[in-house]
Amino acid sequence: xxxxxxxxxxxxxxxxxxxxxxxxxxxxxxxxxxxxxxxxxxxxxxxxxxxxxxxxxxxxxxxxxxxxxxxxxxxxxxxxxxxxxxxxxxxxxxxxxxxxxxxxxxxxxxxxxxxxxxx
Numbered sequence: 001x002x003x004x005x006x007x008x009x010x011x012x013x014x015x016x017x018x019x020x021x022x023x024x025x026x027x028x029x030x031x032x033x034x035x036x037x038x039x040x041x042x043x044x045x046x047x048x049x050x051x052x053x054x055x056x057x058x059x060x061x062x063x064x065x066x067x068x069x070x071x072x073x074x075x076x077x078x079x080x081x082x083x084x085x086x087x088x089x090x091x092x093x094x095x096x097x098x099x100x101x102x103x104x105x106x107x108x109x110x111x112x113x114x115x116x117x118x119x
Contacts, residue, residue, distance in 0.1 A: 070108060075101035
């Protein structure tokens with residue numbers, strides 16, 4: 001248990017550092033932050049899952065991460081639209097945008113199950 005956590009921290013830190021280096025090389029500099037956190041943790045998590053559970057489990061996890069990224073993109077767009085166009089406070093726009101995240105996430109889950117049941 002502790003060994004897995006230590007390995008995850010090490011892999012996550014290593015991959016974050018690699019993404020930060022890539023971000024420093026390319027313009028704009030915001031790439032370092034954009035690619036630094038979530039992809040690094042996802043790659044480390046998938047690598048550990050592959051070692052423990054095998055490729056089928058990792059495929060399911062990666063598919064789930066991909067669908068979650070669409071839900072997060074929809075949340076971000078809704079949040080930005082509410083705050084800029086409707087001119088509401090950021091905390092309220094972010095809170096209301098969670099409903100968009102939930103709708104997209106559940107629609108993706110429903111669609112995935114629908115496709116999986118027809119195969």
